[in-house]
Amino acid sequence: MSDKQCDIGFIGLGVMGSNLTLNLADHGYRVACFDLDQNKVDAILAQDASERGDQPPRVEGCNSYTELLSKLKSPHLIILSVPAGAPVDHVCHHLIDAGVQADDIVIDTGNSLWTDSVEREEQYKGKFIFFSTAVSGGEVGARFGPSLMPSGNPYAWTRIEPVLKAISAKVDPNTGKPIESYAPGKPVKEGEPCATYIGPVGAGHYVKMVHNGIEYADMQLICEAYHIMRTAFAMGPDEIAHTFRQWNQGKLNSYLMEISAEVLEQQDPETDQPLVDVILDKAGQKGTGLWTAVSALQVGSPAQTITAAVFARSISSLKDERVTASQQLAGPTQQPLSDAAKTQAISQLEHALYCSKICAYAQGFQLMATAAKEHGWELDFAEIAKIWRAGCIIRAVFLQSIAKAYEQDENLANLLLAPYFSEQIAKYQADWRQSVSQATLNGIPCPAMMSAISYYDAYRTAVLPANLLQGQRDYFGAHTYQRLDKLAGKKFHINWSDPARPQVAIKK
Numbered sequence: 001m002s003d004k005q006c007d008i009g010f011i012g013l014g015v016m017g018s019n020l021t022l023n024l025a026d027h028g029y030r031v032a033c034f035d036l037d038q039n040k041v042d043a044i045l046a047q048d049a050s051e052r053g054d055q056p057p058r059v060e061g062c063n064s065y066t067e068l069l070s071k072l073k074s075p076h077l078i079i080l081s082v083p084a085g086a087p088v089d090h091v092c093h094h095l096i097d098a099g100v101q102a103d104d105i106v107i108d109t110g111n112s113l114w115t116d117s118v119e120r121e122e123q124y125k126g127k128f129i130f131f132s133t134a135v136s137g138g139e140v141g142a143r144f145g146p147s148l149m150p151s152g153n154p155y156a157w158t159r160i161e162p163v164l165k166a167i168s169a170k171v172d173p174n175t176g177k178p179i180e181s182y183a184p185g186k187p188v189k190e191g192e193p194c195a196t197y198i199g200p201v202g203a204g205h206y207v208k209m210v211h212n213g214i215e216y217a218d219m220q221l222i223c224e225a226y227h228i229m230r231t232a233f234a235m236g237p238d239e240i241a242h243t244f245r246q247w248n249q250g251k252l253n254s255y256l257m258e259i260s261a262e263v264l265e266q267q268d269p270e271t272d273q274p275l276v277d278v279i280l281d282k283a284g285q286k287g288t289g290l291w292t293a294v295s296a297l298q299v300g301s302p303a304q305t306i307t308a309a310v311f312a313r314s315i316s317s318l319k320d321e322r323v324t325a326s327q328q329l330a331g332p333t334q335q336p337l338s339d340a341a342k343t344q345a346i347s348q349l350e351h352a353l354y355c356s357k358i359c360a361y362a363q364g365f366q367l368m369a370t371a372a373k374e375h376g377w378e379l380d381f382a383e384i385a386k387i388w389r390a391g392c393i394i395r396a397v398f399l400q401s402i403a404k405a406y407e408q409d410e411n412l413a414n415l416l417l418a419p420y421f422s423e424q425i426a427k428y429q430a431d432w433r434q435s436v437s438q439a440t441l442n443g444i445p446c447p448a449m450m451s452a453i454s455y456y457d458a459y460r461t462a463v464l465p466a467n468l469l470q471g472q473r474d475y476f477g478a479h480t481y482q483r484l485d486k487l488a489g490k491k492f493h494i495n496w497s498d499p500a501r502p503q504v505a506i507k508k
């Protein structure tokens, strides 16, 4: 490969970076690579050599930022896969020192905070075009087709679009199911690409952040179903895995359901116990679920199932305290189930999981809509649902129905109001209520399912007790209230300290 012949420069060859590089190579792009760790550069060259057979090298290793730029066709296209935060700016500054030009494009693919992307576009204006694309799908997605959420300068997008659409996951538009191939050198070319331009800079990472919030909720809901089956229905990991596999044939078909079954079937090679029984029950988190919850609170969009999922991870981390409390705090006596009752309860739980999942997605889409209004983004929710049908962690058949709902009504205020979803919940709500009640009566925590049902009930309630709440606020803080029978926006106040104020006569 001669100088200036590479199409793309790639910086950061961790798990995601090296897989994205090989994905680009599979699609015919010549990639110049750089990482501060020379071993990683050597590793990708070796991987390319083993995958390309007798074809010429598709990947070229570089020792410096300057060397990387020297190998690229102009204007340069450079992709970063480095940890979110300071490392992104560190690389950007090195690229400036190495001579990156104003019309060169630098694409951040990390799990960056969306406001950082907004600041970076401004900060690097005139030095190069800062663009970002959020990536979902983990290492396998990165290698064989992730879901991509690009946003930023529209001119840059016209240059990047063919690359990102090529390497993204593909979906069968009719069934909404992923078209997958996990064979190096044989990428999927047919089907609809799971990459769409989301909007101005920051919008893509915002959407990815909400994707992760939904991911947290989806995972927590599955874990709650597992917990209920394990504790209240006395089912073992194998039996639960079998049930998950059955559910995965229906409306709950999803990647997360599939991998949950696989995790439950895994044996611990050391003890021959189910692996799940030796994994410490303390959940980690890198922060994107928390960002979603914070953003929901900031813009005032109800996302309690997502927030509950974040807090579920927090309480899980209090392992020592929970162990102590388990010996001190009373709970109910668990009621054993007959075989017939268990069969019925499992079916109810499937519906409870499904209804809760609808609410989690409704919250995520509602949050994106609220944020879009606030930031002046025009988000296309049908397209967003479509690019999540393959490649990403929350990929599920279910997203086809969400895409349809927004195609039928692009101004849909809430997914719950889409005829398909309102009918589904109407059909299954009794089972949902039954499952959540049963869990509570047995003392099994199900914060995400419970929050989902409360969200549903609050959303369908015309008069909430916020009238009393406004009265309380007016009482102690003179915060005023509005009236149902007067013009909206007009404020009223009662002089609560006046003993002569009129009061409702108590009827005896």
Ligand code: 6PG
Pocket (backbone or CB within 6 Å): 111, 135, 136, 137, 138, 212, 215, 284, 285, 286, 287, 288, 289, 392, 393
């Ligand atoms: C994805 C994932 C990915 C990742 C996050 C969440 O879409 O590919 O969401 O971004 O798994 O790092 O991880 P935590 O659970 O550690 O927050």
